[in-house]
Amino acid sequence: MTIPDFQSLMRPVLAHLGDGQVVRSRAVKDSMVTEFALTPEEREQMIPSGRQRVMDNRVSWALTYLAQAGLIERPVRGQVEITPQGRAALTHHPERIDMKVLEDYPGYRAFKERTKVVADTPSGVETAQDAMATPQELVQAAVSQNRAALEVEVLNRALALSPTGFEDLVMVLLEKMGYGRLGTIARTSASGDAGVDGIISQDPLGLDRIYVQAKRYALDRTVDRPRIHEFAGALLGKQGDRGVYITTSSFTTGARSEAERINARIELIDGALLAELLVRYEVGVQVEQRVALHRMDEDFFDSIG
Structure with missing residues (x-):
């Protein structure tokens, strides 16, 4: 079986939390590896930066988006649990929970508004490609989505401090x-x-x-x-x-x-600006990956042509 995309992981992740217990994020990731019967090679496949497994990365994104919609919450660091809204979502959507479903939740709509982009996935690929977006626009969409999610998480972490x-x-x-x-x-x-x-x-x-x-x-x-x-x-x-x-x-x-x-x-x-500043100045956050875009240097070729 191929590694599922992060939207396909949303409902299985939420169902794993359906008994209401507080579960470690690591345990959720391991359970999804087992549920989708990944091969040893698929389990070890890494994202381009080489800093995280692909499956772990996609489960993390599924958890992040479920949290934005209010279907799960993080009571303490590294642990997650389902919310009453999350349990209701499992009942109302027995087949699949994805971005389209999350649109029904004010928290997720507010999250999308914060990104100020039209993309509907973390990478911005699906919508942006349909609109004939440039590589720069794809990267900007990805950065915007990531930053908006991270700002919510870092503010929640600040709230948990003494x-x-x-x-x-x-x-x-x-x-x-x-x-x-x-x-x-x-x-x-x-x-x-x-x-x-x-x-x-x-x-x-x-x-x-x-x-x-x-x-x-x-x-x-x-x-x-x-x-x-x-x-x-x-x-x-x-x-x-x-x-x-x-x-x-x-x-x-x-x-x-x-x-x-x-x-x-x-x-x-205020809290919104505080979260923005914490991310901008990299306080309490880490850089996971930096992306370099290259373009043709026409002046160089003209100089030697």
Whole structure:
């Protein structure tokens, strides 16, 4: 039997989780190898980068897309379980679950919107080829799909951190972004520095400072105007005029208006932007594969012709 594509794996993967138990992702991958009776050669076949088996890669994509649709969830690192929506999907779709089925779920539609592409597969091949897409467009579609999925996963992982762990994550991100390069960057909440979770000193003497507030809030818990007003008060108490407020959730309209109204300059980073920055600056993520595209050098041939 040939290695199934990732869409063909969606329902078998979901069915494997149908008993409601929390299962390790590794166990799901192994079970699919057995269920599809892969040959030893097929089991060992690698993706082009040589860093992962093809079957493991496709099961991972199936899990990712099921998670985007809300049919499974990841309660802890490296483990998955079916959701009530997932159990209902098994009943309503006894033959196959694929991209077309996932369109029925708001979570998946929101995921597709984030990609801002028309492709319907991780590689973008099916739809993009039909539209006579160029190789560059195929790669862009693949990157967009991958980034959108990864941003959701990395934000969920940030939500699972402890409050101090989240503050540490924020400090690492800001350092990766180049802040404190000529000075220092440090978390302060452990020492009881009320109202401020971190201080960035932009110069060796600490004369140029940026104050940081980092709040790991559930996605449905918004940051409102009073929280921004309190942070502004903390800045005033330290004679500071610049701050950044970072949260995993979102800001109300009133909170954003307050940040614009006060004299201090306060930048607001919500969960969506935080996830984008974590992926962009490769904090908590790893590069799996880099792709190089080549084109004909007409100038070279003209010079020797």
